Amino acid sequence: MTVLHPTLDEPDDAVDVHPSAPSAEPVPKVTRKRKRKVSRRRLGWPARIAGGVCALFFLAAIFAPLITPYGPLDGDRSQRLLPFFSGDHLLGTDGQGRDVFTRIVFGARISLMTGLVPVLVAGLIGTTLGLVAGLGGRRTNTGVMRTLDVFYAFPAVLLAIAIAAALGSGASNAIIALSVILIPPIARLAESEVARIRSADFMEAARVSGASFWSIAVRHVLPNAAPAIVVYCTALVGLSIVYAAGLGFLGLGVAPPQAEWGLMVNDLRQFTFSAPAISLVPAVVILIVSVAFNVFGDGLRDLLDVRSETH
Amino acid sequence: MIRFMLRRLGLAIPTLIGVSMVIFVTIRIIPGDPVASLLGPTGSPEARVALTKQLGLDQPIPVQYVKWVGKVLQGDLGRSISKQTSALPYVWDAFRNTLTLSGFAAILAIVGGISLGMIAATARRKLTSGLSSAISLFAISAPQYSVGLILIVYLAAGQGWFPTGGMQNPTGDGGFGDLLHHLWLPAIAAGLVPMGIIARMVRSSMLDAMSADFVESLRARGIPERKVRWHAFHNTIPSVLTIAGLQVGYLLGGVIFVEVVFSWPGLGLAVYQSITQRDLPIIQAGVLLSALAFVVVNLIVDTLHGIIDPRIRR
Numbered sequence: 339m340t341v342l343h344p345t346l347d348e349p350d351d352a353v354d355v356h357p358s359a360p361s362a363e364p365v366p367k368v369t370r371k372r373k374r375k376v377s378r379r380r381l382g383w384p385a386r387i388a389g390g391v392c393a394l395f396f397l398a399a400i401f402a403p404l405i406t407p408y409g410p411l412d413g414d415r416s417q418r419l420l421p422f423f424s425g426d427h428l429l430g431t432d433g434q435g436r437d438v439f440t441r442i443v444f445g446a447r448i449s450l451m452t453g454l455v456p457v458l459v460a461g462l463i464g465t466t467l468g469l470v471a472g473l474g475g476r477r478t479n480t481g482v483m484r485t486l487d488v489f490y491a492f493p494a495v496l497l498a499i500a501i502a503a504a505l506g507s508g509a510s511n512a513i514i515a516l517s518v519i520l521i522p523p524i525a526r527l528a529e530s531e532v533a534r535i536r537s538a539d540f541m542e543a544a545r546v547s548g549a550s551f552w553s554i555a556v557r558h559v560l561p562n563a564a565p566a567i568v569v570y571c572t573a574l575v576g577l578s579i580v581y582a583a584g585l586g587f588l589g590l591g592v593a594p595p596q597a598e599w600g601l602m603v604n605d606l607r608q609f610t611f612s613a614p615a616i617s618l619v620p621a622v623v624i625l626i627v628s629v630a631f632n633v634f635g636d637g638l639r640d641l642l643d644v645r646s647e648t649h
Numbered sequence: 650m651i652r653f654m655l656r657r658l659g660l661a662i663p664t665l666i667g668v669s670m671v672i673f674v675t676i677r678i679i680p681g682d683p684v685a686s687l688l689g690p691t692g693s694p695e696a697r698v699a700l701t702k703q704l705g706l707d708q709p710i711p712v713q714y715v716k717w718v719g720k721v722l723q724g725d726l727g728r729s730i731s732k733q734t735s736a737l738p739y740v741w742d743a744f745r746n747t748l749t750l751s752g753f754a755a756i757l758a759i760v761g762g763i764s765l766g767m768i769a770a771t772a773r774r775k776l777t778s779g780l781s782s783a784i785s786l787f788a789i790s791a792p793q794y795s796v797g798l799i800l801i802v803y804l805a806a807g808q809g810w811f812p813t814g815g816m817q818n819p820t821g822d823g824g825f826g827d828l829l830h831h832l833w834l835p836a837i838a839a840g841l842v843p844m845g846i847i848a849r850m851v852r853s854s855m856l857d858a859m860s861a862d863f864v865e866s867l868r869a870r871g872i873p874e875r876k877v878r879w880h881a882f883h884n885t886i887p888s889v890l891t892i893a894g895l896q897v898g899y900l901l902g903g904v905i906f907v908e909v910v911f912s913w914p915g916l917g918l919a920v921y922q923s924i925t926q927r928d929l930p931i932i933q934a935g936v937l938l939s940a941l942a943f944v945v946v947n948l949i950v951d952t953l954h955g956i957i958d959p960r961i962r963r
Contacts, residue, residue, distance in 0.1 A: 488667030491947075492940050493902025497671070500936040503924055504675040580792040584906055587794055589924050603794055607910070610813070614802045621795035629790040636786065 385637020391630040399446035408437040410444035410597040419613045430616045432606060438619050445597040445620070448509060452591065452598075453579030455513050460520035461571045465563075467521070468528020469555045472536065483529065489522040498581060502590040509592045512585045516578055527570050531563035538562075569638045576631030583624050599624050653955045661948055668940045669721065672933055673714050726937065727930035731923070736934040740919060744938050746816060747915035751904050753832050754840035755897045761844040763889070766851025770859070771878060782852065788845030793903045797838035797910035805834060814912035835911040839904045843896035850892040854885040887958040894950025898943040 381389070398405060407426060413436035420431045429438040471482035489497065498515040505511035535541065535558075544558050585591050586600025594601065602620035609617040701707050708716075720726075726736040762785075769781035805813040811834050858864065858881035867877045905917030912918065916935045923931035 484663075485667075488664065488671060491664045491668045491944055492671070492936070493899045493943055495899075495902035495905065496936050496939050499905065499920065499924075500672070500675050500932060503920075503929065503932045576790060580790075584792065584794065587906065588909070588921055600794075603798065607798055610798070610802055610806050614806060618798060618802055621792075621798045624792055625790070625795040628792060629787060632786060632790040 381637045381641055384633050385640075388630040388633035388637070391626065392634055395446055395627055395630075396450060398443050399450050402443045402447060405443055406437065406440040408440040410436070410441050411595055412436060412440075419609065419616065421613070422615060429619050430613070432602075432616065433609065438602075438616060441597040441602060442599070442620065442623055445599045445602060448592055448596065449579060449583055449586070449599040449624075452509055452512050452516070452582035452586075453575060456516035456520055456582070457571050457574050457578050459513070459517040460524050460574075461567065463517070464521045464524030465528045465560075465567055467525040468532055468563075468567075469559060471525070472529045472532025473551065473555055473559065479529075482525070486522040486525055489519065494519040495581060495584065498585065499588065499590065502585050507590045507593065509598075512582055512591045515585065515590075516581055519581075520574060520578065524567065524571065524574070528563060528567055531566050532559055535559050535562045565642050569635070569642055572638055573632065573635030576628045576635065579631065580624060580628050650955065654952055657948060657951050657955070661944055664944060665941075668937075668944070669718055670714070672937050672940070673717055675933065675936075721937070726934035729923075729928055729931050731926040731928045731931075736930045740916065740931060740934040740938055743914060743916045743919040743935075744942075746913065747901070747904060747908070747917065748942075749828075750832065750835055750839065750908070750913055750915060751897070751900045754836040754900055754904070755843070757836055758840035758843035758847060758896065758900070759893050761840070762847025762893070763851050765844065765848035767855060767878075767882070769848065769852040770855035781848070785845040785848040785852070788841045788848070790845075791841050793838050793842065793906040794910055796841055797835065797907050800834045800838055801910065814910075816914055835907045835913055838910070839900055839907040842903060843893075843900055846896050847889065847893050851885060851889050854888045855881060858882070858884040887954055890950060890954055890957065894946060894953075898946045901939045901942055 413431075413434040415435050417427075417431050417435040418433055420427050420435075422428070422430050424430065427437050427439065429442065432438055432441070467482055467486070471479045474482075498519045501515035501518055502512050505514060541554070541558060544554050549558070582591065583598070583600030583603065586598045587604045588600075589604070591600055592598045594605075599620045603624070606617045606620060724737055726740070728734065729736050729739060732739065765781050765785055769778050769785065772778040772781065800811075801813050805811045812831050816828065816831050859878075861881070861884070864877055864881055867880060868874075904915065905920060907913065908915045908917030909921045916939065920932050920935045923929070923935075
């Protein structure tokens, strides 16, 4: 028979720490749960490097025209599929002779935006829903949380695809689809944070002093819940960028000649045999950005010791 | 136990109703006029009225919803616009191939995830445990399409060790060996993310279990460390099972990209082709089937959870 929870004789772990002290006072019980996580004040080096990489991509996106001499749509058919480092073409050219490096840099504008905006939108809506559910009555809570539970019955990517397909392709529709699927996890986290804060003494004081619902929510609860929510949202950005590029890859993002990472992945994968290195560039860029955001988000989470589930 | 299972089954019903509503809403939010897009620009007003009536679009939305659910329950998921066949048989055939791929990916993810997590939690050398944690984080971050393409370029197109796509060799005997040969790369690409998540879950619950009081007393009794770890591992099974089950469900979403990259004839490829052809019934049938499979997987996991851990049966 397998023993799941071996019931052993409870060892006498309440060690008498003050043997000479009078026994009138109860002996403080020594808890034996060790602290595994030592809270550090600073980000670890992997997270700092990752943060630097993320910042680099954002800067590249903002200053795209200054970085590269080409435009994202300029192509010369006679210069197609040039290898890496040929002339000015750092990462070679694609099937229509367009500079791949340029398209990656300009593509970062759309790809980072379609990754970032859904997190911001979902962060706002999710936090509001979490506040309402956490501070509202029992019925409100059940209503909001059970409705959100329905979204957990779908694999998130599939739901995003279904919504984006129904709305039709386009960057704004991809953003809407991603926002919808990011709201439930953020709202869940916000609600659990509010539930934790709700029982604090200062909440009682605020309520007794006659503060209104929104005053309590915005001035007392939100500042306490914000760090956890912000850290969780940071960790979601990487995922959101991957999903956004995924929608682009499936043809549900911006329309072709435009530069967008997911679209580039799909466009270049026909050259797996003829130009294998070039065909991998956008795929590897998305991989790097995703890893960088996740390492950075993890570092932040460790720093602030926030625990939350990823999905 | 049976009462627990029945109660859990009862809880799945509202979920399924919610799922059906969400899918119905995605059908209804399609911008534009489905009648116009079906008839084309040459449709006469009489034909428009007739088709609107035929599609039931002249009735109030709740009525349309109930009728739609009734049809779905009878297995009628609409007709494919591009193939002019019933959507369900087409989607069902593809779904079986998806299940083959997801099943194999799930095995890789669970085996790999548990091994990686155990190493990360129990390795003596800091380097080993750090490396396993880093691998898990990398696996979680890796987009399926990127991994798939990298595998194709290096192991299939470059080295020629594996086929670049498809499910069967057209000239082969179609046996299990051939299928397995085609399965490896897509299954690795699909299984990487769940593997990483399972590994992290195993690591954290293993560390929690190893710092529990009973571990200390087992050690004090002189029980070998290997057996102590086995006891600790037993205590992680319920939480690991829950996460693993969820991840197997999420595989059904991520597998779409893998199927496109590897031309695996599954649901994902069918949905992808339907996106380019604007064939919405196929997309909706595919999503509905996947959501259904997801709910079923969760049910199975909860039941297993109840069998393994009597505490949650109550």
